[in-house]
Structure formats: structure tokens, C-alpha cells
Amino acid sequence: MKCKSAVIKLGGSLITDKSSPRTINWDSLNDSILQIYKYYKESNAKIVLVHGGGSFGHYEVDKIRKTRNVIDSFSTSLIQESMLTLALAVLKSSINSGIPASLHPAHTICKSNVKDCNYYPIINDLNNGLIPITYGDAVFDGEGKIISGDDLSVQISNIINSDCLIFATDVEGILDEKGNLIRELRRDQNINIINRNVFDVTGGIINKINKAFNSKSNNIRIVSGKEIYNALNGEDVGTKIISL
Ligand code: IP8
Numbered sequence: 001m002k003c004k005s006a007v008i009k010l011g012g013s014l015i016t017d018k019s020s021p022r023t024i025n026w027d028s029l030n031d032s033i034l035q036i037y038k039y040y041k042e043s044n045a046k047i048v049l050v051h052g053g054g055s056f057g058h059y060e061v062d063k064i065r066k067t068r069n070v071i072d073s074f075s076t077s078l079i080q081e082s083m084l085t086l087a088l089a090v091l092k093s094s095i096n097s098g099i100p101a102s103l104h105p106a107h108t109i110c111k112s113n114v115k116d117c118n119y120y121p122i123i124n125d126l127n128n129g130l131i132p133i134t135y136g137d138a139v140f141d142g143e144g145k146i147i148s149g150d151d152l153s154v155q156i157s158n159i160i161n162s163d164c165l166i167f168a169t170d171v172e173g174i175l176d177e178k179g180n181l182i183r184e185l186r187r188d189q190n191i192n193i194i195n196r197n198v199f200d201v202t203g204g205i206i207n208k209i210n211k212a213f214n215s216k217s218n219n220i221r222i223v224s225g226k227e228i229y230n231a232l233n234g235e236d237v238g239t240k241i242i243s244l
Pocket residue numbers: 012051052053054057058061079083135136137138146147148149150201202
């Protein structure tokens with residue numbers, strides 16, 4: 001079924017070059033955004049966009065954790081600055097393609113975790129026809145805490161009751177140990193998967209799968225960035241996460 005409402009998470013590995021600090025993968029970012037614009041124009045679906053940290057947030061946190069155990073207020077500020085820089089690129093790409101985007105940095109709406117955020121500004125923009133963008137971020141609550149974009153995506157999908165939750169990544173979906181695509185994944189399934197971890201401070205693919213199981217969306221998928229339009233259009237692409 002075509003998505004009438006969707007939360008789309010653009011993974012940091014898709015929109016940045018994870019091997020190079022603070023580097024945007026403009027080709028991949030623009031291509032992802034163009035697919036979202038195309039679908040939005042055709043369908044008028046309600047869409048919330050969330051993005052990850054990639055070589056911005058994850059690199060910054062990794063660097064800080066090498067020298068200290070807790071993230072202090074100044075370090076929080078550094079992480080926020082790096083994520084805002086990436087968010088502005090996502091916003092620019094969206095606006096250039098014609099998307100009426102609005103930016104909601106998580107540190108301006110969240111206190112300490114995704115259950116403690118004021119999602120009203122996002123919902124309000126969504127109901128008024130905009131495409132709100134939020135992203136994984138750092139908040140300061142006595143100490144610096146990382147808010148993951150995956151958690152935000154699941155939480156928002158449940159709050160707005162989106163029928164689709166799409167995690168777009170730089171691989172075609174979840175791959176088994178032989179590198180073959182797993183088409184469907186259930187909570188009780190025992191599988192060995194490939195886990196790549198290039199400075200991912202929020203836990204990599206296994207964590208992503210476990211988080212995705214908490215969404216109540218009917219159509220939860222982990223797909224290649226090249227398949228965002230097809231996933232929104234209801235095609236059976238990538239890995240379908242069966243959370244029931
Ligand atoms: O890439 C993490 O967001 P994620 C954001 O969605 C930071 O896990 C600041 C590392």
C-alpha cells in the first residue's frame with residue numbers, strides 16, 4: 001500500500017561520508033530528497049523527515065569520548081553545532097528541490113530523551129502541510145545526552161500514527177552473514193547479520209532493528225537510499241520489519 005503518512009529516517013551513512021569527518025554526501029542527499037519530493041507532490045502524503053549524525057554527530061561524540069567520560073556543557077554545544085551544520089544542508093537540499101520544509105532541532109524540543117520532547121511544533125507544521133525535519137542531537141540535562149534519530153523516528157511514527165516508517169541507508173537493507181538481503185525480519189527470528197560499525201555511538205544496525213520493532217507502523221522498512229520513492233509507493237523493497 002502507498003504511504004499516506006510516513007516518517008522517513010535518512011541515515012547518517014547515506015547523507016554523509018562516514019570515512020571523512022564533517023563531510024556531506026551531496027549526491028546521495030540530493031537524490032534522497034528528490035525522491036521524497038516526487039512522492040510528496042504525487043501523493044500529498046504527510047511526511048516527517050528525520051536524519052542521523054553520520055560523520056558530523058557521531059564523529060564529534062567519538063572524539064569527545066576519547067578524552068572524557070561524560071559529555072559536559074561545552075562538548076554538548078560542539079555536538080549541537082556539528083548536527084545543526086548537517087541539518088542546514090538537509091534543509092537547503094529540501095528547499096532547493098521544492099519541499100516546504102521546517103527545521104526542529106531536537107535539542108530545542110527535548111529535555112533528556114525522546115519520551116520527554118514537545119512534539120507539538122512538529123505535529124502543527126505537519127498538519128499545516130509542511131514537511132518537518134528533525135534529527136539526532138545532543139541535549140544537556142546535568143550532563144550531555146545523545147538523542148538518537150532512530151528513537152525520534154520510532155517515537156514520532158507512534159505519535160502521528162504513520163502507516164509507514166522508512167529507514168533509508170547506504171545498503172539495500174539488512175544483510176545476512178553471506179551478504180544476502182533478508183526480506184522480512186520478525187522479533188523472534190534468530191539471525192546472523194552483518195554489523196558494520198564506523199564510529200556509530202548510538203549502536204549500529206542491531207540497535208536500529210531493535211528500535212524499529214517498537215514502532216506500531218504497518219510498514220516498517222530498512223531500505224537503500226535509492227529505493228525511498230519505491231518504498232513510499234508501497235513496493236516490497238529492502239527489509240520489512242514485522243513488529244507484531
Ligand atoms: O545517527 C545520533 O543520531 P543517529 C546523533 O540517528 C548524534 O543515531 C549527535 C550522534
